[in-house]
Amino acid sequence: MKSAAKRAGLCIVTMLIVSFLAYAAFALISGDPAQTLLGTDATPERLEQMRHQLGLDQPFMVRYLKWLLGFFTGDLGISYSYRQTVWSLIAPKIEVTLCMALISFVVIVAISIPAGILAAQRSNGKSGLLSTGLIQLGMAVPPFFTGILVSWGCGIVMKWFTPGDFPGLHSAKAATALRHLFFAAVCIAIPRIAMTVRMLRSTVIGEMNRSYVRTAISRGNDRRGVFLRHVLKNSLVPTVTFLAQTMAEIVGGSIVVEQVFGIPGIGRLLVASISNRDYPVVQALVVIMAFWVVLAGTAADLINQRIDPRLRLGGGE
Amino acid sequence: MLEIRDLHVQFHNRDREAVAGISLTIRDGEILGLVGESGSGKTVTAMSIAGLLPRKQCDYQGDILLDGDDLLHAQRALLRQMHGKKIGVVFQDPMSAMDPLMKVGEQVAEVLRIHTDMDAAQRRAEAVRAMALVELQDPESLYDKYPHELSGGMQQRAMIASAIVIRPSLLLLDEPTTALDVTIQAQILELLKKLNREEHISMLFISHNLNVVRKLCARVAVMQRGLIVEEGETEKIFRHPQHPYTKHLIEAIPTRESARRVKGERRAKKAAEATAAAKAAQGAAPSASAASAETREEGGIR
Ligand SMILES: Nc1ncnc2c1ncn2[C@@H]1O[C@H](COP(=O)(O)OP(=O)(O)OP(=O)(O)O)[C@@H](O)[C@H]1O
Ligand SMILES: [Mg+2]
Numbered sequence: 001m002k003s004a005a006k007r008a009g010l011c012i013v014t015m016l017i018v019s020f021l022a023y024a025a026f027a028l029i030s031g032d033p034a035q036t037l038l039g040t041d042a043t044p045e046r047l048e049q050m051r052h053q054l055g056l057d058q059p060f061m062v063r064y065l066k067w068l069l070g071f072f073t074g075d076l077g078i079s080y081s082y083r084q085t086v087w088s089l090i091a092p093k094i095e096v097t098l099c100m101a102l103i104s105f106v107v108i109v110a111i112s113i114p115a116g117i118l119a120a121q122r123s124n125g126k127s128g129l130l131s132t133g134l135i136q137l138g139m140a141v142p143p144f145f146t147g148i149l150v151s152w153g154c155g156i157v158m159k160w161f162t163p164g165d166f167p168g169l170h171s172a173k174a175a176t177a178l179r180h181l182f183f184a185a186v187c188i189a190i191p192r193i194a195m196t197v198r199m200l201r202s203t204v205i206g207e208m209n210r211s212y213v214r215t216a217i218s219r220g221n222d223r224r225g226v227f228l229r230h231v232l233k234n235s236l237v238p239t240v241t242f243l244a245q246t247m248a249e250i251v252g253g254s255i256v257v258e259q260v261f262g263i264p265g266i267g268r269l270l271v272a273s274i275s276n277r278d279y280p281v282v283q284a285l286v287v288i289m290a291f292w293v294v295l296a297g298t299a300a301d302l303i304n305q306r307i308d309p310r311l312r313l314g315g316g317e
Numbered sequence: 318m319l320e321i322r323d324l325h326v327q328f329h330n331r332d333r334e335a336v337a338g339i340s341l342t343i344r345d346g347e348i349l350g351l352v353g354e355s356g357s358g359k360t361v362t363a364m365s366i367a368g369l370l371p372r373k374q375c376d377y378q379g380d381i382l383l384d385g386d387d388l389l390h391a392q393r394a395l396l397r398q399m400h401g402k403k404i405g406v407v408f409q410d411p412m413s414a415m416d417p418l419m420k421v422g423e424q425v426a427e428v429l430r431i432h433t434d435m436d437a438a439q440r441r442a443e444a445v446r447a448m449a450l451v452e453l454q455d456p457e458s459l460y461d462k463y464p465h466e467l468s469g470g471m472q473q474r475a476m477i478a479s480a481i482v483i484r485p486s487l488l489l490l491d492e493p494t495t496a497l498d499v500t501i502q503a504q505i506l507e508l509l510k511k512l513n514r515e516e517h518i519s520m521l522f523i524s525h526n527l528n529v530v531r532k533l534c535a536r537v538a539v540m541q542r543g544l545i546v547e548e549g550e551t552e553k554i555f556r557h558p559q560h561p562y563t564k565h566l567i568e569a570i571p572t573r574e575s576a577r578r579v580k581g582e583r584r585a586k587k588a589a590e591a592t593a594a595a596k597a598a599q600g601a602a603p604s605a606s607a608a609s610a611e612t613r614e615e616g617g618i619r
Pocket of ligand 1: 331335354355357358360362371
């Protein structure tokens with residue numbers, strides 16, 4: 001259990017470093033926020049007043065710590081282009097993207113785990129070729145392409161949702177909103193499913209050839225027993241690691257799909273904010289996305305420590 | 318009890334038969350030795366007995382009868398009844414033969430879970446008994462440990478425990494001591510002798526090491542290139558080897574022994590100390606009184 005605490009500690013340290021680097025980098029490139037907010041014709045007194053108001057007259061480290069605390073208090077400064085607090089701008093977008101990512105993740109897990117196991121057990125002959133073909137195909141279709149097809153087919157033709165018109169998760173039409181997200185989530189999921197199936201197939205086949213399997217057979221286990229009692233658990237660690245990586249990458253992958261489906265998530269906000277040079281927003285989003293990646297990795301390590309006793313060694317017992 | 322008649326095994330991706338027609342019997346209560354150079358087909362023979370041949374990758378013919386039941390051509394379902402229950406197998410490398418994610422005790426008890434209707438508590442008690450029988454110290458707490466927490470010698474003892482927990486009539490040992498250091502090897506041999514004597518388990522003991530076989534087995538079969546070239550009482554074969562290959566094997570030993578005898582005394586003393594230390598560290602009960610004597614003759618033919 002000590003090693004779990006160690007891992008969580010490492011996670012926090014990583015987040016601190018990431019956030020500090022992001023803050024420092026944006027402080028360097030973003031120039032004078034007071035000037036940006038007030039425009040070039042502002043009087044020096046007005047600028048001074050604004051700087052004080054934004055806390056820019058305080059030392060750098062103090063400003064950094066205040067900003068970092070803002071992730072918990074919701075005070076992350078003011079957006080240059082929307083003139084509203086960064087937090088009120090990004091919070092609903094995070095909700096939408098997170099919701100889409102979770103749907104996508106559930107779809108990936110629900111399909112690729114059984115499919116991967118099946119593909120491992122039928123890896124010879126025609127069914128092996130078939131699964132290899134499907135995997136290649138799935139990995140080859142980019143989400144923006146399936147996105148265009150799906151918005152046309154399911155959106156415009158079948159009218160299951162209206163591309164570009166996202167009703168909002170808390171509106172009366174929340175069900176439509178969820179359907180909208182679901183189709184986008186499936187487009188993100190397809191190549192990931194193919195990758196996960198491929199990973200799982202080779203992992204399970206690899207485990208099947210390990211010598212503990214021979215031992216298990218020599219004790220009288222049937223195929224099911226060998227698989228359920230031994231191979232499955234041993235295949236779990238690489239799978240958890242892979243899925244955590246997938247979870248982290250889905251959020252990045254949502255940027256394009258949000259554009260195609262007209263979903264107001266952080267992906268779209270990020271693209272807009274970058275072109276507007278809206279640094280407070282970009283800064284917050286970059287750090288949140290980095291936190292997400294670190295968090296997924298930490299979760300994977302903690303789960304794997306529970307599965308594999310050898311991974312608990314690091315913490316000492 | 319076990320009779321092999323004219324066994325042939327040909328892997329599809331090989332030119333030469335791995336086993337080219339061997340006949341062999343293991344009598345009730347004996348330890349039969351099987352020696353031969355690398356690739357001579359010893360493991361394939363054992364796997365055929367254990368029903369572990371990859372059937373799709375090879376052609377096989379002949380008969381393997383265990384108390385009258387055919388093992389070579391039996392249905393999978395029937396084989397599973399034999400696996401573990403009547404035949405136990407111990408492999409060369411205990412670390413990789415154990416499931417790294419399953420508790421040692423659960424692995425020992427697995428045969429019971431499959432073949433008996435004991436409840437969890439009974440299985441645990443039986444597993445602990447078997448672990449005590451193979452002289453693992455504090456089996457009660459070892460039960461809940463994982464393989465990586467055990468030394469190589471302890472792992473092999475646990476593997477032996479898992480193979481004998483249900484009291485099979487035949488134990489197949491495929492170079493069970495090759496991966497272990499010399500002192501531990503000697504202890505394991507003592508243990509096998511004891512199990513054979515007290516639990517009446519017949520054994521097929523596969524080894525590279527003629528000296529080990531001489532100590533353990535009353536009878537021995539010598540394999541070369543898929544064939545048994547000589548078979549008989551160990552002492553007789555050692556004194557009067559008939560086949561040139563056997564002669565060659567036996568001649569290979571004394572040269573090494575004589576070279577060793579020069580340093581013999583000092584080494585034996587050291588080995589005895591090492592044995593004591595290893596025993597203390599490894600937690601094996603003091604059984605292998607002959608350990609230091611065995612170390613002196615550890616010479617192999619590899
Ligand atoms: N699964 C397999 N597929 C193809 N060939 C195999 C397979 N298993 C064994 N063989 C071949 O069968 C022959 C006999 O191998 P076997 O493992 O029985 O030798 P061995 O006497 O046990 O040798 P060692 O002392 O090295 O363990 C070898 O030529 C080997 O390459
Ligand atoms: Mg072998």
